[in-house]
Amino acid sequence: MKIRPVYHWRPDRVRNHIRLCFLAFWISARLGAEWVEKGFTEEVPKVLRRLQSIRLVQLYTKGKPVTWLLSRIPTALNPLLQKLDLLPLFDHP
Known part of the structure; x- marks a missing residue:
């Protein structure tokens, strides 16, 4: 799993940062799987960027x-x- 640089020093903050990254990954993968079932193949991050408006x-x-x-x-x-x-x-x- 690719996680951007972590600028936290306390162990609890590092763990929570990794938890948030994993949660974001899981939500993205889940959305992608549901969209593929509907026949939609566009990448999740690109779609979410379009919906940000x-x-x-x-x-x-x-x-x-x-x-x-x-x-x-x-x-x-x-x-x-x-x-x-x-x-x-x-x-x-």
């Missing part, structure tokens, strides 16, 4: 949270969301 932000007024807002989803992402069966998540306001 979708944002969920909290609107504040006078320092207090008012509501959550979802950014406008680029129409170019609709085919991708359709292939991954994620489009229903964004159908309802």
